Amino acid sequence: MKIEINSIDDDQVIDSKFVTAKTNYGYALEVLYPLIDRLDIQRNLQNPSFYNRLRLDLLKGCVMPPITLALVVEKGKLPSNIKDAEAYITSNISNAFVLDGIQRLNTLHRASEQSDDVEKIDNSRPLFLNILICLKPDNLLYRMITLNNGQKPMSANHQIEILLGNIYKFKDLDIIISTEKEKGKKGKYEHSFNKSDIIKSYLAFLAKSTAIDNKKIIESKMDELLANKIIASKITEDKIQFNDVITLINRLSSSEYLMKWFSNTNNIIGFSVGIRKSFDYVNSDEIANVENAFKVFEMAFKALNLSTIKLSKERRNLSSFFIEQYNVLNGLGEIDLLDKLNENVL
Known part of the structure; x- marks a missing residue:
């Protein structure tokens, strides 16, 4: 038995297809279980004793709660009927990842090995x-x-890491995105973007906020706050996707000055928030013009009394403001831009 599709419906909020289907334990063990190791960063499997009751129930013939899988169509269009959905899922099941049910699939595997x-x-x-x-x-x-x-098992940060590692194809870009460990190596990684910075940028882009980390708020509550911001940000209504942002950063980074500017964590976070409103303006501008505008921004920013402000917070805030208002601010001189920045200092 493979996968039999029971129904296909439209999720009109996220412009996707929601499919209900049926398979059996044999197919799950052969095809679905390996998917839990597909992700670069995976939730740790919980203590087997937590799921020992389920393992025993599986041996006795219980029906396991549904497993939730996800697929992203890289090219083409969404399937429109059950036949097309069945063909697409069957052909692409190895590219799926498990949204819900990792622990259950692992328990099923244990039950099969220990039977x-x-x-x-x-x-x-x-x-x-x-x-x-x-x-x-x-x-x-x-x-x-x-x-x-x-729910505690999967934080917003963790889910973003999963998507970055498995959906976005950074290898197709000119820029290099590396881990902190790779960053320390000589050679191609010396002038690369930190993966942790890209994760923060994605989080800021989705939440439409530069306030994505605060040591004064406990981690669990901060994550809950971020999740609420993402839900409220109307990301599903935006025509701009983070892939567009990364592609734009990749293009602008052909300028050595802009590459260095984006290498600052607070700059790239602020840029990722502001660009949601100004993408077309920045994307259509010449790289030389963008570089000059950013140089003027830096001169104006350095004219602020840095001893009286929280530097990292204001760099995020003001770079976001500058990018968001790029079509209005990019032609200003240092003093005029300084006046605008001064009005928006937190």
Whole structure:
């Protein structure tokens, strides 16, 4: 048995298809279980004792709660009917990842390995699936967060790391995105972007806020706050996706000055927030003009009395303001721009 599609419906909020389907334990063990190791950064499997009751129930023939899978269509269009959905899912199942059910699939695997002649897993038992097929990774993340908000197992930061590692294809870009460990190596990683900065930028872009980390707020509450911001940011209604932002940064980084500017964590966070409103203006401008505008911004920013402000906070805030108002501010001189920045200092 493979996967049998029962229904296909439109998720009109995230412009995706929601599919309900059925398979069996045998297919799940062979095809779906390996997917839990597909992600670069995966939730740690919980202590097996937590799921020991489920393992015993599986051996006795219980019906496992549905597993939720996700697929992102890289090219083409969404399937429109059950036949097309079944063909697409079957052909692309190896590219799916598990949104909900990692622990259950692992428990099923343990039950199959630990079964004996007395208690043996029945591979023909049914397993039900919910499958989300999306065109846009950002919309998928929105749905992931609305499903997981308020639950401890999967934070917003963690979900973003999953998408960055498995959906966005950075290898197709000229810029290099590296881990902190790679950054310390000589050679190509010396002039690369930190992956942690890109994660923060994605989070800021989705939340439409530069206030994405605060040591004065406990981590669990900060994550809940961010999730609420993302849900309220209307990201599913935006025509701009984070992939567009990264592509733009990639193009602008052909300028050595702009590459260095984006390498500042607070700059790239502020840029990622402001660009949601000014993408067309910045994207259509000549790189030389953008570089000159950023140089004027830096001169104006350095004219602020840095001893009286929180430097990192204001750099995020004012770079976001500058980028958001780029079509109005990019032609100003240092003093005029300083006046505008002064009006927006927090």
